[in-house]
Amino acid sequence: MAQVNLNLQNQEEVNIxxxxxxxxxxxxxxxxxxxxxxxxxxxxxxxxxxxxxYTSAIFAPFIAxxxxxxxxxxxxxxxxxxxxxxxxxxxxxxxxxxxxxxYFGRDELGRDVFSRCLYAxxxxxxxxxxxxxxxxxxxxxxxxxAGYYGGIVDSIMMRIVxxxxxxxxxxxLITILAVFKPNLYNVMIVIGLTGxxxxxxxxxxxxxxxxxxxxxEAARCIGCSNxxxxxxxxxxxxxxxxxxxxxxxxxxxxxxxxxxxxxxLGVQPPxxxxxxxxxxxxxxxxxxxxxxxxxxxxxxIFITVLSFNFVGDGLxxxxxxxxxx
Amino acid sequence: xxKYIVKRILQAIPLLFIITLITFLIINLAPGEPIYMFIDPxxxxxxxxxxxxxxxxxxxxxxxxxxxxxxxILKFDFGISFLEKRPVLQMINQRLFATISLMLVSVIIxxxxxxxxxxxxxxxxxxxxxxxxxxxxxxxxSIPSFWFGLMLxxxxxxxxxxxxxxxxxxxxxxxxxxxxxxxxxxxxxxLAFGTMASKxxxxxxxxxxxxxxxxxxxxxxxxxxxxxxIWKHAFRNALLPIITLLGMLLPGIFGGxxxxxxxxxxxxxxxxxxxxxxxxDYPVIMGTELFSSILVIIGSxxxxxxxxxxxxxxKYN
Amino acid sequence: MEKLLEIKDLKTYFYTEDGVVPxxxxxxxxxxxxxxxxxxxxxxxxxxxxxxxxxxxxxxPPGKIMKESQIxxxxxDILKLTEKEMRKIRGNEISxxxxxxxxxxxxxxxxxxQISEALILHQRxxxxxxxxxxxxxxxxxxxxxxxxIADEYPHSLSGGMRQRAMIAIALSCNPKLLIxxxxxxxxxxxxxxQILDLMNELKNKVNASIMMITHNLGVVAETCDxxxxxxxxxxxxxxxxxxxxxxxxxxxxxxxxxxxxxxxxRGKKLDSIKxxxxxxxxxxxxxxxxxxxxxxxPICREKEPDIIKLGEExxxxxxxxxxxxxxx
Numbered sequence: 019m020a021q022v023n024l025n026l027q028n029q030e031e032v033n034i035x036x037x038x039x040x041x042x043x044x045x046x047x048x049x050x051x052x053x054x055x056x057x058x059x060x061x062x063x064x065x066x067x068x069x070x071x072y073t074s075a076i077f078a079p080f081i082a083x084x085x086x087x088x089x090x091x092x093x094x095x096x097x098x099x100x101x102x103x104x105x106x107x108x109x110x111x112x113x114x115x116x117x118x119x120x121y122f123g124r125d126e127l128g129r130d131v132f133s134r135c136l137y138a139x140x141x142x143x144x145x146x147x148x149x150x151x152x153x154x155x156x157x158x159x160x161x162x163x164a165g166y167y168g169g170i171v172d173s174i175m176m177r178i179v180x181x182x183x184x185x186x187x188x189x190x191l192i193t194i195l196a197v198f199k200p201n202l203y204n205v206m207i208v209i210g211l212t213g214x215x216x217x218x219x220x221x222x223x224x225x226x227x228x229x230x231x232x233x234x235e236a237a238r239c240i241g242c243s244n245x246x247x248x249x250x251x252x253x254x255x256x257x258x259x260x261x262x263x264x265x266x267x268x269x270x271x272x273x274x275x276x277x278x279x280x281x282x283l284g285v286q287p288p289x290x291x292x293x294x295x296x297x298x299x300x301x302x303x304x305x306x307x308x309x310x311x312x313x314x315x316x317x318x319i320f321i322t323v324l325s326f327n328f329v330g331d332g333l334x335x336x337x338x339x340x341x342x343x
Numbered sequence: 344x345x346k347y348i349v350k351r352i353l354q355a356i357p358l359l360f361i362i363t364l365i366t367f368l369i370i371n372l373a374p375g376e377p378i379y380m381f382i383d384p385x386x387x388x389x390x391x392x393x394x395x396x397x398x399x400x401x402x403x404x405x406x407x408x409x410x411x412x413x414x415x416i417l418k419f420d421f422g423i424s425f426l427e428k429r430p431v432l433q434m435i436n437q438r439l440f441a442t443i444s445l446m447l448v449s450v451i452i453x454x455x456x457x458x459x460x461x462x463x464x465x466x467x468x469x470x471x472x473x474x475x476x477x478x479x480x481x482x483x484x485s486i487p488s489f490w491f492g493l494m495l496x497x498x499x500x501x502x503x504x505x506x507x508x509x510x511x512x513x514x515x516x517x518x519x520x521x522x523x524x525x526x527x528x529x530x531x532x533x534l535a536f537g538t539m540a541s542k543x544x545x546x547x548x549x550x551x552x553x554x555x556x557x558x559x560x561x562x563x564x565x566x567x568x569x570x571x572x573i574w575k576h577a578f579r580n581a582l583l584p585i586i587t588l589l590g591m592l593l594p595g596i597f598g599g600x601x602x603x604x605x606x607x608x609x610x611x612x613x614x615x616x617x618x619x620x621x622x623x624d625y626p627v628i629m630g631t632e633l634f635s636s637i638l639v640i641i642g643s644x645x646x647x648x649x650x651x652x653x654x655x656x657x658k659y660n
Numbered sequence: 661m662e663k664l665l666e667i668k669d670l671k672t673y674f675y676t677e678d679g680v681v682p683x684x685x686x687x688x689x690x691x692x693x694x695x696x697x698x699x700x701x702x703x704x705x706x707x708x709x710x711x712x713x714x715x716x717x718x719x720x721p722p723g724k725i726m727k728e729s730q731i732x733x734x735x736x737d738i739l740k741l742t743e744k745e746m747r748k749i750r751g752n753e754i755s756x757x758x759x760x761x762x763x764x765x766x767x768x769x770x771x772x773x774q775i776s777e778a779l780i781l782h783q784r785x786x787x788x789x790x791x792x793x794x795x796x797x798x799x800x801x802x803x804x805x806x807x808x809i810a811d812e813y814p815h816s817l818s819g820g821m822r823q824r825a826m827i828a829i830a831l832s833c834n835p836k837l838l839i840x841x842x843x844x845x846x847x848x849x850x851x852x853x854q855i856l857d858l859m860n861e862l863k864n865k866v867n868a869s870i871m872m873i874t875h876n877l878g879v880v881a882e883t884c885d886x887x888x889x890x891x892x893x894x895x896x897x898x899x900x901x902x903x904x905x906x907x908x909x910x911x912x913x914x915x916x917x918x919x920x921x922x923x924x925x926r927g928k929k930l931d932s933i934k935x936x937x938x939x940x941x942x943x944x945x946x947x948x949x950x951x952x953x954x955x956x957x958p959i960c961r962e963k964e965p966d967i968i969k970l971g972e973e974x975x976x977x978x979x980x981x982x983x984x985x986x987x988x
Contacts, residue, residue, distance in 0.1 A: 060478070181361035183591075184643065185636040188598030189616060193366075193632040196620040197373040273487055277602050280489050281617050293487075300493055300606065306501050316490030324485035331481070557763040563717050564758075565778045565829065566750035579768045655813035656767050 054336035061332020064325035071322055075139040083118035084130035086137040087288055091117075091128075097308040098124040100131075123310035126298060135314055138290035142319065145206050145275040145291075146268035146326070152210025154264050157217025162248050164218070165225025176222070179215045187212055191274065192283060200283040202291075209271050217263055224256035258337040265330035269323045276319045292319045347651050355640050362636045363416060366629060367409050421634065422626030426619075431630035435612060442611035445604070446596055448527055449534035450589070457539045458582070461546025465554065465581075466573055476547075480540035488599055492533045492606035499529060530607040534599050538592055545588050550581040586650045590643025597635050664869050665691040665714065665733050665837055671726035672706075672713045681940040683709040683723075685893040688967075691837065696863065696870040698884035698901070700877065700916070704937045706893040707873045711839045714738070714871075715754060716746050734836060752782040755830035759842040761823035765814035771798070772810030775829050782833045797828040800865075802858060820851035827858065831866055838863070839871045844879060856883055877920050881905060886973065889913050892938055892948040895967070899974040909976040911953045947979070955980060 056062060074081055091109045100123040109115050122131035164175040182190075194208050228234060229252060237247050278284035279293025287294055292315040299305065299312035403411070415422075421431040464473040499506045506525055553559065554577050562576040563569075601613035608614070612631050619627040672684040684706040691697045699707050712718050713725055716738065731738040734753065738746070755778075758764045766774060775797055776790035785793065791810065798806035801824040814822055823843065830838055840859065844852040860883055863870055872883055880887055880901065887904045889897040889912065897910040908914045915933040935952040938944055944951055950960040959979050967977045 060481075177357050178361055181358045181365070184358060184594060184639045185362055185365070185632070186594040186597035186601075186639060188601045189613075189632040189635050190365075192601070192616055192620060193628050194369055196623065196628050197369055197625065269485065273485075276487055277489060280487075280602070281605065281620070283617075283620060296490060296493070300489075302496075302501065305493065305497050309497055312490070312493050312497070316487055316493065319487045319490065320485055323487070324481060327481050327485050557758055557760050558766040560717065561758065561764045561826070561829070562766065564715055564750055564756040566747045566752055566781060567777065568747060576766050576769075580766070583768070654768065656815045 051336050055332050058328075058332035058335050060328045061335075064328030064332070067321060067325040068329065071139060071318075071325075072143060074136055075143050078133075078136040078140060082130075082133035082136045084120075084133040086129065086134045086290055088127055088129040093128045095120075095124050096126055096128045097304075097311075098128070099308070100310055122314040123308060125295075125308075125311050126304070131295075131311060131314055134290045134295060135292070135318055138292045138295060138315065139318065139322075141202065141285055141289065141291040142272055142275060142293070143322070145202070145209070146272040148206045149209035149213065149271045149275070150264050150267045152207065153212075153214035153267065154217055154260065156210070157214035158221050158253070158260065160214065161218035161221025161223075162225055162253065165222035166229060166244065166248055166252070168226070172222070175218075179218050182212065183215045188274075188277070191278060192281070195278065195283045200278070200286065202285045202289070205275055205278055205284045209274055213267060213271065213274075216267070217260055220259045220263055221256055224259065225252055228252050228255050261337060262330055262334040265333055266327055269326035269330065272319065272326070273323050292316070344651060348648050351644060351647050351651075355644055358640055359637065362640075363413055363633065364409070366633050366636075367412055370625075370629060371405060371408075416633070421630035424619075424627050425624045426622050426627075431626050432634075434615065434627060435631060435634050438610060438612045438615050441609060442600055442604070442613060445527060445530055445534065445609060445611060446600055448531040449538070450596065452531055453535035453539040453542055454585075456535070457542035458546050458585070461543045462550050462573065462578070462581070464543070464547040465550035468551070473547075476543060480543045483536050483538075483540035486536070487602075488533050488537050489602040489606050491536065492530065492603055495529050495533060496606070526609075530603045530609050533606075534596065534603045537599050538596055541592060541595075542585065542588065546581065546585060549584050550577060553577045553581040556580070583650060583654050586646055586653065587643075590646035593639045593642045597639060662693050663690040663732075664693045665731070665871070667710070667714070668730040668732075670710065670713060670729040670731065672709050672718055672729075673724055673726060674722045675724065676722055676941075679941045682893055682943065683940060684713060687890070687893070687895050689888050689895060689898060691869050691871055692886075693836070693869055694867060695885040696860075696872055696883050698880040698887040699871060699873045699890060700875065700880055700887055701890035702875060702937055704940070705890045707875075707890055708841055710890070711756065711841050711871065711873055714839065715750055715756060717750075748782070751778045751830075751835075752833045753835055754837045754839065755833070755835040756839040756841065757823070757826050757830050757843045759845050761819050761826055761846060764826055765822055767814055769813070770810065771812055771814060771817070771825050774814075775810070775825070775832055778829060778832050793832065794828070797832050798825065800862070801825070801828045801831075802854075803828075819847055820855065823847060823851075823855055824858065827855075827862070831862060831868070834866050835868055837869045837871065839873070841873045842875070843872075845874070845876070852879075859883065877905075877916065889916070892943065893940070894948060895975075895977065896949065897976045897978075899970075903974060909970065909981060910949075910978050911955050911980070912949050915952075915954075947977075 078086075095107070095117075098120060100121055101119050102121060104116050104119055106114055106116050120130050120132060122135060125131055125134070160175060160179070164172045190212055191208055194212075195204060198204050198208075225248075234247060234252060237250075242250070275284055276291065276293030276296075279291045280296050282294070282297060285291035285294055287297075295315040296312055299308075299315075305312055419432055421435070423429065424431055424434060427434065460476045460479075464476045467473060506529055554573070558580075559572060559577055562572045567576070597613070600611060601617060603609065604611045604613035605617050612635060616628055616631040619631070667690065668688045670684055670687045671682065674681040674683055687706070687710055689697070699710065701707050709718070709723075713729075714731060714733070716725070718725060725739060729739060733749070736749075738749070741749070765771070772791055772794045775794035776785075776787065779785045779790040779793055780787065783790075795806045795810050798809055803809050803821060803824050809817070809821075809825075814825070817825065827843075838859075843859070844855050847855060856879060859870065862868075870883070872879065874880060884901050886900050887898070888895050889904070889910065891912050897904070897908070897913045904913065905917065908917055912933070919932050933952055934954075938948060938951065944961075946962050947953070947956075947960040947965050950956040953960065957979060963979075965977045965979050967975050968981050969975050970981065
């Protein structure tokens with residue numbers, strides 16, 4: 019219909035006007051990118067929250083009012099409710115001293131939940147990056163090879179992807195972690211090893227469509243090697259969906275790590291992670307008496323994951339307007 | 344149509360093969376002797392390890408061991424639990440109904456909400472409702488289900504006392520519908536909320552795609568009301584791809600069920616696998632993992648066949 | 661003959677993010693009872709939007725029919741009707757056939773059901789009556805084994821058969837006006853002629869008027885009584901089919917006619933109109949055709965030409981005619 023055509027034409031013109039040109043300088047690309055990203059209000063909010071969370075995790079030793087692993091005095095104040103003012107009380111030696119406020123209360127061993135949350139953030143926020151780093155790498159290589167070579171190589175590689183995708187990831191992770199030892203490093207590696215299938219699919223699809231394009235033909239004609247064509251000519255063009263998938267993947271990885279740690283199959287105590295802080299909180303009488311122990315760590319997971327998802331959505335709008343529905 | 348179904352079943356076979364291979368590799372790449380995957384380390388102290396190895400065929404090369412193991416799986420031999428000393432399949436069988444019913448109820452709840460929400464978002468695009476649902480779906484994928492479950496228990500069970508927090512009887516002999524309903528509401532809602540988001544977004548984009556189609560314009564030009572155009576002509580077309588989405592979402596629903604069952608003490612497979620990790624009951628862990636993967640493949644097979652039945656276009660291709 | 665449909669100063673604008681698109685900008689014409697009116701122009705000239713405006717099926721937002729527009733159909737002011745009253749007209753008194761037969765039928769409902777739907781709605785038939793009438797309609801449009809085809813889904817039919825089914829749907833309620841939007845463009849050449857013959861034949865049978873929208877002047881010559889030529893949202897020329905073909909006035913019409921191959925042009929290079937349809941967001945000032953016109957005068961860039969009446973049912977909108985007297 020005519021009006022649809024008209025609208026499409028306009029849309030195309032807008033896209034052309036705003037799309038990144040090969041000749042654009044990096045700073046110009048960045049400018050266009052930022053202008054588009056800024057339009058997504060929730061993504062901007064998410065980005066600000068993430069900056070705050072990462073800053074406070076990095077500077078945890080300066081911000082945390084207490085030692086996250088507890089001090090002898092802590093045992094006197096088990097399950098203390100949150101306070102926002104400093105208070106005076108007796109310490110182990112019977113001296114009356116001023117204690118700093120416990121913003122998020124204290125846990126069953128009297129440790130300050132706020133300080134623990136800050137240190138736990140270091141773990142949880144790192145896990146996302148490391149495991150997604152692993153799986154983006156595997157996914158890109160796998161998808162690139164499958165998409166570039168096609169044929170029987172592609173069929174076999176994608177069948178394996180299908181198979182891994184149809185295994186319930188959580189069950190697979192539990193199995194692997196039960197067989198190997200559950201600890202921080204294994205969790206990161208295992209999430210990385212199981213999560214790459216989505217990236218592989220994206221990269222493969224991009225490769226299938228890109229390898230038929232003229233510039234790849236041209237590269238082949240001037241005698242570029244396969245590896246050079248893959249990494250120098252095709253891959254940069256396939257990066258936009260991968261960056262989006264990776265950002266949302268960090269969100270997923272943080273969620274998975276916290277769930278595993280909650281089961282006791284992830285980060286092991288006494289090292290705090292947001293997930294394992296909740297393990298002890300799930301007993302019913304603890305929940306009634308000291309709900310803050312269950313609320314704050316979980317809320318931080320939620321906010322972090324939500325922020326990553328918003329930022330990912332904003333990146334999608336900014337990097338690849340085609341993907342926006 | 345028949346050909347399509349046969350083709351689809353044939354496609355599932357290599358998947359099952361790869362899944363068994365992955366599971367087998369996990370067992371055999373484990374640190375230490377793989378023999379402890381088959382026998383309880385406690386009881387192994389008193390016997391000659393070499394004898395046991397021979398008994399389980401562990402002295403054979405790895406590829407032969409795989410086929411021996413695979414033969415067992417094909418005969419539904421998933422091994423024997425260390426802890427309970429009975430076949431794993433029997434234990435799974437006992438838990439299966441609880442898991443399936445939880446998943447089924449949650450899928451129904453999520454569809455009942457996601458489908459209308461997705462349609463409203465698509466039809467009233469960029470309206471307040473659209474933004475609200477889209478934000479809700481972001482919350483849905485971002486909220487840790489175990490924490491959300493705990494918060495709901497805190498609110499509805501502990502503070503308000505409306506619903507039980509856990510304590511679903513493991514034996515399903517005494518069937519009390521109301522009691523069961525009370526138990527299932529919270530866990531099913533938590534599970535549904537997590538998986539709702541993707542259904543909603545998928546429904547929205549599917550609907551956006553459909554309402555642009557020419558046949559929708561035809562329907563309008565016939566003088567049909569907007570209600571009939573959307574809920575009859577567009578709805579059925581937009582709904583069809585959602586059936587296959589269910590197949591893709593099954594692994595995630597299984598995964599979600601693990602956390603939800605653990606938090607709510609729901610006597611299903613998910614809780615069993617988590618409990619088994621503490622007792623290092625490897626046959627149960629592996630059996631549950633393998634069994635749930637097989638269920639997923641069967642589930643998506645059913646979804647694809649249903650799609651073929653529901654979409655008249657398939658018949659002619 | 662009485663005027664069945666009269667359009668006066670129709671303006672349909674689209675409010676997009678980038679600006680206002682005046683897809684139809686002050687179009688006036690009429691369709692008489694029993695005649696076939698051809699609406700001709702390049703794609704993007706507003707033909708389809710005009711047709712969709714008559715049925716009030718312009719998606720809003722972004723589209724909007726402006727206040728000063730007037731569409732009178734069979735004595736009713738269409739733009740003043742409520743949505744409910746409008747629905748009684750759609751598919752019943754005015755029906756429409758679309759360009760793409762492959763996608764214009766709903767793939768998940770049977771052909772018979774899709775024809776019945778309008779009958780049940782407008783003629784208050786029972787399901788069974790409607791089904792029988794649907795079969796009858798399919799037979800009427802020349803589909804073999806109509807009982808069997810009614811029970812089939814669209815995907816088992818070829819493009820030509822689907823367009824016949826669309827015609828069956830459109831004519832099922834005996835409409836007074838049939839709007840055909842490029843009904844043969846997507847079909848094979850051999851099928852095109854069959855469909856056009858069928859439409860001519862059925863038009864006489866049910867005594868309907870047809871508004872035939874097309875860019876194909878061959879179709880116009882074969883089917884139409886009168887023609888209006890549109891360019892960039894405006895009517896540039898109007899007349900009976902004979903005068904338009906024999907004595908075209910507007911440079912655009914002349915260009916169009918010269919660009920079709922004929923026995924006279926054999927061996928010669930075909931003319932084409934230079935340039936392309938202007939960007940609707942940035943229409944040229946004055947006459948919208950001047951940048952492509954080989955007879956453009958300075959005044960064409962300044963003022964929009966009025967509609968000049970050349971005779972009974974014959975108008976043109978160009979400074980070449982009539983304005984010269986004023987200038988001298």
